[in-house]
Amino acid sequence: MSDTPPDHLSNDPSSKFYDEAALRRGVGIRFKGMEKTNVEEYCVSEGWIRVAAGKARDRYGNALLIKLKGPVEAYFKDKTGT
Numbered sequence: 001m002s003d004t005p006p007d008h009l010s011n012d013p014s015s016k017f018y019d020e021a022a023l024r025r026g027v028g029i030r031f032k033g034m035e036k037t038n039v040e041e042y043c044v045s046e047g048w049i050r051v052a053a054g055k056a057r058d059r060y061g062n063a064l065l066i067k068l069k070g071p072v073e074a075y076f077k078d079k080t081g082t
Helices: 020-025
Strands: 008-010 027-031 034-036 039-043 048-057 063-069 072-076
Touching: 020 027, 027 039, 039 063, 039 072
Parallel strands: none
Antiparallel strands: 008 039, 027 034, 027 072, 039 048, 048 063
């Protein structure tokens, strides 16, 4: 596996951008220079993240997500690559 995380990654297993290997390794996100721990999905090239909108849920019980735009930096939390 490379040392750069995917450009687009989602925590939702039903998404086509879900990557279990990358999530298991641990991906960290910096958004507008601040560390974010509540990111559900991100895209570095398009410059956005999706985060939960409080405790609100949709009719299927999934968290409602809001899209925030700005500079996104993704990195792996471990440096070993195992």
